[in-house]
Amino acid sequence: MTDTPIRLLLADDHPVVRAGLRAVLETEPGLLVVAEAATAEDAVTRAAEGDIDVVLLDLRFGKGMGGAEATARITARPGAPRVLIVTTYDSDAATLPAIEAGATGYLLKDAPPEDLAAAVRTAAAGRTTLAPTVADRLMNRLRTPGSTLTRRETEVLTLVADGLSNQAVGDRLHLTEGTVKSHLARIYAKLDVDSRTAAVATATDLGLIRRW
Amino acid sequence: MTDTPIRLLLADDHPVVRAGLRAVLETEPGLLVVAEAATAEDAVTRAAEGDIDVVLLDLRFGKGMGGAEATARITARPGAPRVLIVTTYDSDAATLPAIEAGATGYLLKDAPPEDLAAAVRTAAAGRTTLAPTVADRLMNRLRTPGSTLTRRETEVLTLVADGLSNQAVGDRLHLTEGTVKSHLARIYAKLDVDSRTAAVATATDLGLIRRW
DNA sequence: GTCGGCCTCCATCGAAAGATAGAACCCGCG
DNA sequence: CGCGGGTTCTATCTTTCGATGGAGGCCGAC
Numbered sequence: 001m002t003d004t005p006i007r008l009l010l011a012d013d014h015p016v017v018r019a020g021l022r023a024v025l026e027t028e029p030g031l032l033v034v035a036e037a038a039t040a041e042d043a044v045t046r047a048a049e050g051d052i053d054v055v056l057l058d059l060r061f062g063k064g065m066g067g068a069e070a071t072a073r074i075t076a077r078p079g080a081p082r083v084l085i086v087t088t089y090d091s092d093a094a095t096l097p098a099i100e101a102g103a104t105g106y107l108l109k110d111a112p113p114e115d116l117a118a119a120v121r122t123a124a125a126g127r128t129t130l131a132p133t134v135a136d137r138l139m140n141r142l143r144t145p146g147s148t149l150t151r152r153e154t155e156v157l158t159l160v161a162d163g164l165s166n167q168a169v170g171d172r173l174h175l176t177e178g179t180v181k182s183h184l185a186r187i188y189a190k191l192d193v194d195s196r197t198a199a200v201a202t203a204t205d206l207g208l209i210r211r212w
Numbered sequence: 213m214t215d216t217p218i219r220l221l222l223a224d225d226h227p228v229v230r231a232g233l234r235a236v237l238e239t240e241p242g243l244l245v246v247a248e249a250a251t252a253e254d255a256v257t258r259a260a261e262g263d264i265d266v267v268l269l270d271l272r273f274g275k276g277m278g279g280a281e282a283t284a285r286i287t288a289r290p291g292a293p294r295v296l297i298v299t300t301y302d303s304d305a306a307t308l309p310a311i312e313a314g315a316t317g318y319l320l321k322d323a324p325p326e327d328l329a330a331a332v333r334t335a336a337a338g339r340t341t342l343a344p345t346v347a348d349r350l351m352n353r354l355r356t357p358g359s360t361l362t363r364r365e366t367e368v369l370t371l372v373a374d375g376l377s378n379q380a381v382g383d384r385l386h387l388t389e390g391t392v393k394s395h396l397a398r399i400y401a402k403l404d405v406d407s408r409t410a411a412v413a414t415a416t417d418l419g420l421i422r423r424w
Numbered sequence: 425g426t427c428g429g430c431c432t433c434c435a436t437c438g439a440a441a442g443a444t445a446g447a448a449c450c451c452g453c454g
Numbered sequence: 455c456g457c458g459g460g461t462t463c464t465a466t467c468t469t470t471c472g473a474t475g476g477a478g479g480c481c482g483a484c
Binding site: 013014015016017018019020021022023024062086088109110111112113116160161162163164165193195196197198199200201202 | 225226227228229230231232233234235236274298300321322323324325328372373374375376377405407408409410411412413414
């Protein structure tokens with residue numbers, strides 16, 4: 001196409017991973033690593049400065065903002081760079097929030113270097129690359145539509161996941177115990193389970209509630 | 213000190229991480245990366261070939277043997293190389309088995325490159341380097357002996373975390389429901405909680421059970 | 425060998441939790 | 455306006471859990 005290289009920002013809290021990405025990508029023609037960030041906040045700041053084409057972003061940072069929120073902030077601006085998620089955790093419940101936040105692609109760190117470089121070029125062109133396991137997850141999500149919880153149901157289930165009793169949940173949310181049971185009954189029906197611990201387990205797997 | 217370099221084996225299933233470790237360590241004087249392995253089995257095999265001083269080993273591999281078992285196999289041989297665990301995760305459930313298996317050190321991937329190189333040299337000398345969070349955990353473990361779960365208790369709690377009832381857990385482990393209750397009662401006492409969901413929550417926080 | 429920790433099992437009792445079947449309110453949408 | 459979805463509440467009944475207080479066998483440590 002053109003002679004101008006694709007300008008990259010590497011955002012990962014692991015120096016080793018940044019070095020690895022740099023080593024892998026710098027040998028590729030047409031790719032240029034112009035910045036690194038060790039925190040999500042830093043990544044958002046540098047991405048806003050304007051001379052970046054693609055941000056390679058980890059999903060988990062040791063402290064502070066997570067990758068999904070960073071993705072949302074980066075892509076919110078007009079003329080924003082593309083965000084390519086590069087992370088270790090495929091079964092992570094955070095995949096869907098990241099994609100919803102506007103990530104252009106989602107790769108795992110066990111991807112071969114060629115795939116990585118190809119994904120960067122695809123992302124720069126505005127098209128999507130998904131790791132196979134992530135693509136599977138998306139398909140499953142589309143096939144099982146009933147699995148969205150309302151705001152209140154999510155609140156209730158989150159407190160249940162913290163180990164509170166129905167009564168304690170009711171106190172916390174200013175509800176009667178009976179109301180909590182009603183919400184839980186509907187949650188069980190939606191998730192196709194029949195106990196609170198099972199509901200917590202499957203909701204965690206589906207990424208409906210957060211726990212970390 | 214001496215002229216012979218420290219010979220390293222890098223074992224990690226992520227090509228990017230191997231490239232990063234290589235980039236970080238190869239610039240250090242006296243360190244020489246002589247081999248890489250993408251699986252734990254491969255790491256064991258290459259470590260047995262004899263010309264390795266220190267193995268940098270990840271704890272989690274996509275498939276097959278885990279890092280803890282690999283550590284045990286590598287260190288079982290006479291004249292074995294030192295094993296330095298370099299991983300992303302630092303939960304209780306993963307660190308202790310690896311250390312018990314004979315790892316000489318335990319670092320997190322967010323360590324600065326200088327620390328990494330220093331740890332490699334320390335390991336080559338047979339001394340131990342632990343990441344601060346891991347060291348903290350070990351100290352806490354020694355100070356509060358009550359917070360360790362036995363193998364059986366961990367099994368039971370893991371199944372409970374998957375949403376199984378006491379009866380279902382009993383069926384799975386070939387126990388009576390009463391026995392499951394006994395185990396759970398002791399777990400509750402150890403974790404200072406009073407319900408299954410609370411036990412799952414705090415055990416997850418403490419890293420006593422895994423969920424991913 | 426004795427001791428202690430782990431694992432297994434037992435029985436009973438009260439307290440939670442879950443199933444079921446309604447009912448009423450608010451609010452956005454067609 | 456009527457309808458549906460979300461939220462709240464009620465009531466009864468059954469099942470499951472958790473608390474309590476044992477008891478015996480196994481095995482490694484002292």
